[in-house]
Amino acid sequence: MYMMFFGSSVLLLIGMAVLWSVFLFRGRRWLTLLNIFFLLAWLGLALVATWSIGWEFIRQIFGMLAPMVVSPFILLVTVRDRSVWGQLVKRYAVFVSWFAVYMITFQIPAFPDGWTYFECFGLPILVFILLYAWDKWFGRRFYRHWIVIGSVLMILGFIFISLLWNAKAMQDEGHAMQGNWGGGKVTSVKPSVDVTTLTGPDATAVTKQYDFTAAKKNMSVPDGSEKELWLFNGQLTGPAIRVTQGDVVEVTLTNKNIEDGITIHWHGYDVPNAEDGVPDISQKVVAVGESYTYRFTADTAGTFWYHSHNQSSEQVGHGLFGSFIVEPKKQVKEELEIVGFVAPKYVDSSGALLPANGKVPKNIKPGTNVRIRLGNAHNKPQKLILNGTTFQIAAIDGNLIHKPTDLKETYLQIPAGGRMDITFTMPNHAVCLFDAKDATGGWVFQSTGENTKASTEIPDNVFKPEKYGEKKATTLDASDGFDRLFTMVFDSKLAFFDGMVHHLWTINGELYPNTPMLMVNEGDLVKTTFVNRSYSHHPMHLHGHKMLVLTRNGAATTGSPWWTDTLNVKPGETYEVAFKADNPGIWMDHCHNLDHATNGMMMHLQYNNVYTPFSGHTHE
Ligand code: C2O
Ligand code: CU
Secondary structure, three states, X not given: OHHHHHHHHHHHHHHHHHXXXXXXXXXXXXHHHHHHHHHHHHHHHHHHHHHHHOHXXXXXXXXXXXXXXXXXXXXXXXXXXXXHHHHHHHHHHHHHHHHHHHHHXXXXXXXXXXXXXXXXXXXXXXXXXXXXXXXXXXXXXXXXXXXXXXXXXXXXXXXXXXXXXXXXHHOOOOOOOXXXXXXXXXXXXXXXXXXXXXXXXXXXXXXXXXXXXXXXXXXXXXXXXXXXXXXXXXXXXXXXXXXXXXXXXXXXXXXXXXXXXXXXXXXXXXXXXXXXXXXXXXXXXXXXXXXXXXXXXXXXXXXXXXXXXXXXXXXXXXXXXXXXXXXXXXXXXXXXXXXXXXXXXXXXXXXXXXXXXXXXXXXXXXXXXXXXXXXXXXXXXXXXXXXXOOEEEEEEOOEEOOOOOOEOOEEEEEOOOXXXXXXEEOOOOOEEEEEOOEEEEEEEEEEOOOOOOOOOOOOOEEOOHHHOOOOOOOOOOOOOOOOEEEEEEEEEEEEEXXXXXXXXXXXXXXXXXXXXXXXXXXXXXXXXXXXXXXXXXXXXXXXXXXXXXXXXXXXXXXXOOOEEOEEEEOOOOEEEEEEEOOOOOEEEEEEOXXXXXXXXXXXXXXXXXXXXXXXXXXXX
């Protein structure tokens, strides 16, 4: 509904602007009538939208733009003098209607600042006064096309300047991060714990050791082309880490030739803060020729992954990632395991499925229990389909689903950065797993019995984690309420830099480093509300903690407890999640569409008594 409201608003506003422009030259009555019809349609649409998704979502677009768009109509009926005034109102109408188009497509963030208010409310008045003065003093001495050209140039200039202005906000240094205490007690404990002391066990405890060297390598990618990739140990996907619950893992990372330096982040794994791999918070980047050692206990079983966390969009995009799997202490049943990742953007722009360790089996014996551990290293959510068998989702982001039920004719949407474990029993015919964008690609598993074809039909139903499995009590007890409540509203604006117009992605109207910093005390129970008022998906990833999803679009979750570390928030969606602040540190909380993170959509969760000795805030 939100997207529909947004899309139709853009179309209706463009329609009005076009009508006003034509009206300027040939003031026909039907043009006015048609325009009034468009306006009424927009008002009606806003009404329906308010009723169905709530005023919160349309407040910005409608509340800010309606007065501007309605004003020329009001002037037209109230202003009586048809000669000078008539022309004046028409020109004013052309300006505000196009300006509204610009505002809705480029500019209006969820939390408008003073400047946006000026643009929507002050600027139309100013323009009216200027036009009036122009008419009074120059009205009869200037030709109309001069006026038109002049206005067009003025508007273009204005747009250009505000695009530059937006870009400048991204380069902000210093006056960063207002601490946001989420309504809870402000604790003025002096920062006293240095993140670098929050480490994993020492070297004597290590039971699984790995050496990773990051380097560039030319190789052919799934689409057949030859590319320069950036890889750990020359492998795509990176070397698989597979350990057993309880192991102490050590990874020594060496940077051979990745110029800007690298780190490793253990995505979804709640390691101690110093092992988290975030440049300028938990460590300095590992420069060319340098090494760095990570060490932590693998205390939770599940499907995870690791990736470089420096200039993540570029580095993960070029292949610096791999699977990280922790097997449970006691295996429940004999299983054939297949691990796969959706390729990141430079490796394969459409996101082909990459086998993460070894090959994907072609033939599977009927009756075999199969587990496919899937991850998504791409920036976009992936629509994946398993055809040919009923299946279950055994885990989301490494967290077991309580009593999963059989699914069929259901597609999965795996968030960027997210993981899902699919389990099924191999039937005596073919099963296939593919991406909706490419039904001819993906993986086909043949039964050893006979060769058949699996359907490549794309089902209509999406898997709904909020309703899947059975309810069960969790470790997170909110019966006494929450210590802190945060609301994060996602939106976007446009900016001009590097010779191009880019989207900037805002949280509560701000770009990193001015985004809110969530302040907590150790032990706090925290509730965060995500509201996505932009027109793109935002897979929100919190480091160091697991989030329990409480509600989706206002409705409480009814299935198995849904724990996640990367929650995809679609345009127009609202989620409430809860987590326990039980892992002291300074943690990133960001969108895992890594391009969005680069362009502003990052923030921090900070424990009040922790500080970092590393300065700067360029970390991604
Ligand atoms: Cu997978 Cu902060 O990232
Ligand atoms: Cu995003």
